[in-house]
Amino acid sequence: MNSRLTATTLRTWVRRSEADAGKRQDVLTTEERQELSRLRRENKQLRQEREISKAAATFFARENAFIAERQVAFPIAVLCRVLDVSRSA
Numbered sequence: 868m869n870s871r872l873t874a875t876t877l878r879t880w881v882r883r884s885e886a887d888a889g890k891r892q893d894v895l896t897t898e899e900r901q902e903l904s905r906l907r908r909e910n911k912q913l914r915q916e917r918e919i920s921k922a923a924a925t926f927f928a929r930e931n932a933f934i935a936e937r938q939v940a941f942p943i944a945v946l947c948r949v950l951d952v953s954r955s956a
């Protein structure tokens with residue numbers, strides 16, 4: 868393993884240390900970097916949840932259309948029981 872410390876790595880450590888000490892405003896502090904990472908993870912999760920919700924809404928809209936189209940031929944209660952959905956949905 869190469870354990871040499873490069874000038875770039877040292878500069879990065881110094882900048883971060885100065886930011887954490889309040890001596891620099893052009894570099895994120897450790898706390899800010901951690902918060903940014905947390906917010907990015909949360910944002911990713913929220914995007915995924917939104918996509919799932921959109922897909923579910925589409926699915927249920929089609930399901931409700933299926934029931935509406937067939938209510939002439941079959942009682943709603945029977946359709947909902949067979950499809951395992953609530954009549955109130």
